[in-house]
Amino acid sequence: MSIIDADTHVDETESTWASLEGTKYEKYIPLTVELPPEMSQRSGFRGGTRRKWVLEDRMQARAVRDEVNHPPRVRRELEDVPGRIAQMDDMDVDVQVIFPTFFIRYATENAEAEWALTTAYNRWLGGKCAQTGGRLRWAAVLPLMQPDAAVEELRWAKENGACGVFKRGFDLGRPVTDPHFFPVYEEAERLDLALCIHTGHPSPGHEWDRGFPIMFSFSELVGANIPEKFPGLRFGFIEAGASWIPYMVSQIGAKRRQAERGKQTALPELYELAPDLFRENRAYITIDLIDDIESILRFGTEDCLMIGTDYSHTDISANLSALQGVRNWAEDGKITDDQADKILVQNPKAFYGL
Numbered sequence: 001m002s003i004i005d006a007d008t009h010v011d012e013t014e015s016t017w018a019s020l021e022g023t024k025y026e027k028y029i030p031l032t033v034e035l036p037p038e039m040s041q042r043s044g045f046r047g048g049t050r051r052k053w054v055l056e057d058r059m060q061a062r063a064v065r066d067e068v069n070h071p072p073r074v075r076r077e078l079e080d081v082p083g084r085i086a087q088m089d090d091m092d093v094d095v096q097v098i099f100p101t102f103f104i105r106y107a108t109e110n111a112e113a114e115w116a117l118t119t120a121y122n123r124w125l126g127g128k129c130a131q132t133g134g135r136l137r138w139a140a141v142l143p144l145m146q147p148d149a150a151v152e153e154l155r156w157a158k159e160n161g162a163c164g165v166f167k168r169g170f171d172l173g174r175p176v177t178d179p180h181f182f183p184v185y186e187e188a189e190r191l192d193l194a195l196c197i198h199t200g201h202p203s204p205g206h207e208w209d210r211g212f213p214i215m216f217s218f219s220e221l222v223g224a225n226i227p228e229k230f231p232g233l234r235f236g237f238i239e240a241g242a243s244w245i246p247y248m249v250s251q252i253g254a255k256r257r258q259a260e261r262g263k264q265t266a267l268p269e270l271y272e273l274a275p276d277l278f279r280e281n282r283a284y285i286t287i288d289l290i291d292d293i294e295s296i297l298r299f300g301t302e303d304c305l306m307i308g309t310d311y312s313h314t315d316i317s318a319n320l321s322a323l324q325g326v327r328n329w330a331e332d333g334k335i336t337d338d339q340a341d342k343i344l345v346q347n348p349k350a351f352y353g354l
Helices: 016-018 083-088 111-132 148-160 179-191 213-222 245-256 295-297 321-330 336-352
Strands: 003-008 030-033 049-053 057-061 095-099 136-140 162-167 196-198 235-238 283-287 304-305
Touching: 003 336, 016 111, 030 148, 083 111, 083 136, 095 162, 111 136, 111 148, 136 148, 136 196, 148 162, 148 179, 162 179, 179 196, 196 295, 213 235, 213 245, 213 283, 283 336, 304 321, 304 336, 321 336
Parallel strands: 003 095, 095 136, 136 162, 162 196, 196 235, 235 283, 283 304
Antiparallel strands: 030 049, 049 057
16 A cells, blocks of 8 residues: 555754845744743743744744654754655655644734745745655645735645645634635645645634634535535645544534424434535545544545644644554454555545645
């Protein structure tokens, strides 16, 4: 099997912003500071680490990671690309799809800064991945404050190995259904790039990055018929597990059946409410090993589930053994070998267009 790790990360480093040096955008290059312990404990500086990126007169966390619970720094930061590929070989992984770390939190009202940092990141990451013969693929980060510039950047990204678009649930304080984003959706559809709605913080100081933005985005996209407006676009819901699926089915499925009230002789089972909900909307979901996979599969998700190791990170979705965990499910009889193949290979291949 050509296994695809559907959600991995890179830790940005000073070299990420090197293309801005000596230009008028140099003033936007993030700097790194180490806070004294007493300052890092203050509420205004919370964020899990004393090391911070300083940009636009504010701070955001820059992770400090050990090399016991994480891959080596040189692989996380793509300083040693061959070493990362060698580790993928050890993990029996053919392709990793890379998402950012810095942009999980970064938000700005400065369009010029956003353009400078996103384009610098894409060129740095695109250059690193170009060395790997397709083994490392990536999701583009766009200057969303300027839709025309975002579309132009998306074209560059496609030409340079991107296989998706990184999108948080509340970019610019707007829901994913806001028409402001439609030019990006239209171009992503034309270029056959996946829309990857990834966990992320909507604005500085907000740490609500997991289930709610993903659930809300899914509900809004379906409710507003966005998949019908962009019939060739694929939608991914990344790094929030799949345990939210039953609740979403209960809400969306119940609404769809309201017109049948009074005609039913018996209430349907929950998993019968909307059996084609995910396939109809081309919705792909990354699962966690803690999800009840046997239950999740009852909701018509067999062709929609993927899994990632969250390589580099340590949150609840991070598990370098996640891919083996899917094999273990098959060995234990929780899923079939065909279902394991779909989760590890076929579904992420279809979603990312690989």
